[in-house]
Amino acid sequence: MGHYFGEIAALLTAVFWMVTSLSFESAGKKVGSLSVNLIRLVLAFTVYCVLNYFRRGMILPFDAGTERWAWLALSGIVGFVFGDLFLFQAYVIIGARISMLIMALAPPIAAFSGWLILGEVLSPMNWFGMFVTLAGISIVILKREKQDADLTKKRKITTNYSFKGILLAFGGAVGQGVGLVLSKKGMGDYDAFAASHIRVITGMIGFAIIILVTKRYGNVWKAIRHKPAMNRIALGSFFGPFLGVSFSLIAIQHTQSGIAASIMSIVPVLIIPPAIVLFHEKVNWKEILGAVITVGGVAIFFL
Template identity: 65%
Template sequence: MQQYFGEIAGILTAVFWTVTSLAFESAGKKVGSLAVNLIRLVIAFFFIGFYSWFSRGFFFPSDATVFQWKWLILSGLVGFVIGDLLLFQAFVVIGARISMLMMALAPPFTAFIGWLILKETLTLSNWLGMMVTMAGIVLVILKREKTEQNGEIIRKLKSGYSVQGILLAVGGAMGQAAGLVLSKKGMGNYDAFSASQIRVLAGVAGFSVLFVFMKRWPRVWAALKHAPAMKRITLGAFFGPFLGVSFSLLAVQHTEAGVAATLMAISPVLIIAPSVIWFGEKVNWKEILGALITVGGVALFFL
């Protein structure tokens, strides 16, 4: 079992992200995605702090090196502030299920950014995996629509979902990919939970500055008084930036990054049943097939 620790961590990450995406979709529709972003990071900071205190004797990651702080802070700003800001707004616009499907682009993005920053190379199978992944996503988000012009029936392909929402989710995938590469560069063998806490701290600082300029603090105070939303934010914080992000770093530490990213990318399939049961979403065979093709493409990318 120990030899598969990284793989198990990757699968658990996908499960945790499924739970947190559903929780944050619901909370974001009640109090806004911006308030959810900041509050969940503050809650997660204390979750990680208490865990680290009991497991390592450090509530605050004061034992991290300057090198680790530098790269993990940058990772937190890119992954949490930019990436999650876009992703959480996508949750509100197109829902968690389609947003998480678009997040299956994160592994190919990770490989490309890894090539730029870490000088990793892309093989022919990598490019094939990207094309299959894109095909699965296109199958889900595009639909054929009949229109009549001058008495003639014309069939056009158009997005079945908000283009704005799709672009937001793609931006979220790019932010997550860049954040993962930067985390890997800075973390090394350092404790994954404490590394997550540094990233979370950077996210809190980034959103706090952003809220000052956007004058959004009143919405944060209002969200704190919204009991139903706070329950969902707390649940999402526990399974997201506390368990999900930390286990993603554990997965990267204990197995190949490609294997870890592949296992994390099964969220689009895991999220179908909860979306139908809890949110009453209607899923057709094309969307299920597209989700399976997307995950298959991600797997092919890392064979």
């Protein structure tokens, strides 16, 4: 069991992200994705202050050092600000279930980034697992469509979902994959919860700047007064920026970035039952097959 400590942490991360993605999809459709992003990070920041005070005797991670702060802050900008800015808008456009399926592309992105930044090497079987993961995603989002042009039948590859939403979710995958590697680079053997605290601080400042520049601070105040949305944001903040991010950093401390990101990507299968029960989504056999194949790609990492 101890040998797979990083993998188990990654699996728990997937469960936490399933809860947070559904919570933030619901809240984002009510009050907007920018407001949700800032509020959830402020809530997470507060939780980290309390937790780290009792765990480590300091409200803020003053002991991290300049270099560690720099790498983790960069990770927060890439993963939280840019990655989550795209992902949360994708939640609104194409929903959490399809967004998280596309987010399964984070593993190959993390693996490639790990090779460039950390010099990590993945085996041919690992790369095959990534290919299978990509194939599973393609089955869900792509379709062939017959078209008649000059009485000649042609086949065109199209998508079942908003192309803009797919691109936004892909941007989220890039942010998560690269952000994970930057976190590993900066964290080393440093406390995972304190490292997450630094990322949250950076993300919080980043979104505050965006909201001030775009003059959408009025929407934040409206969101705070929207009780159903705030309940969902609070739930998502506990399972996402707090538990999810912290366990993801624990995972990459104890296993390779690409492997950790791959296990975290099983959210597309975990999310199907609650999406049907809570949101009454209609899921067809092709979507279930694609999600299962995607998870199969993750399982290949253990072979």
